Amino acid sequence: MTNKGTGNGEAGTGEESPPFVPRSSPPIPPRPAKRTPIRTCVACRTPGGKRGLIRVVRLPDATGVVLDPTGKRSGRGAYVCATVECVNNARKRKAFERSLKVAVTDDVFFALQNAVAEKAENEKGATTMS
Numbered sequence: 001m002t003n004k005g006t007g008n009g010e011a012g013t014g015e016e017s018p019p020f021v022p023r024s025s026p027p028i029p030p031r032p033a034k035r036t037p038i039r040t041c042v043a044c045r046t047p048g049g050k051r052g053l054i055r056v057v058r059l060p061d062a063t064g065v066v067l068d069p070t071g072k073r074s075g076r077g078a079y080v081c082a083t084v085e086c087v088n089n090a091r092k093r094k095a096f097e098r099s100l101k102v103a104v105t106d107d108v109f110f111a112l113q114n115a116v117a118e119k120a121e122n123e124k125g126a127t128t129m130s
């Protein structure tokens with residue numbers, strides 16, 4: 001039989017405090033401020049737009065603007081809500097001209113209206129799918 005001491009285990013005397021390395025947390029690298037240009041409708045100045053914004057981009061030679069449905073064209077752009085009202089208002093107020101400093105032809109507004117109609121049509125189609 002062995003007499004076991006009940007939990008009398010003595011820890012070694014050489015008590016070592018764990019090496020404490022003062023660890024200053026590394027400075028968080030400042031995030032490169034990603035500049036997100038706030039898209040505002042040139043007509044109603046609503047950021048974001050209720051129904052999405054359509055982008056138009058000034059041509060590099062500043063002879064006019066083109067629609068940019070993909071939003072990927074480079075160049076100075078302006079946005080308008082995808083609504084007939086805003087497209088019409090932008091036209092009336094020459095909002096694109098003022099914003100982009102370039103003449104905007106009726107063709108562009110025609111294309112914009114088409115884009116709005118198409119968008120509306122798409123949305124309608126999506127909801128009335130049967």
Ligand SMILES: [Zn+2]
Nearest residue numbers: 041044081086
């Ligand atoms: Zn608008």
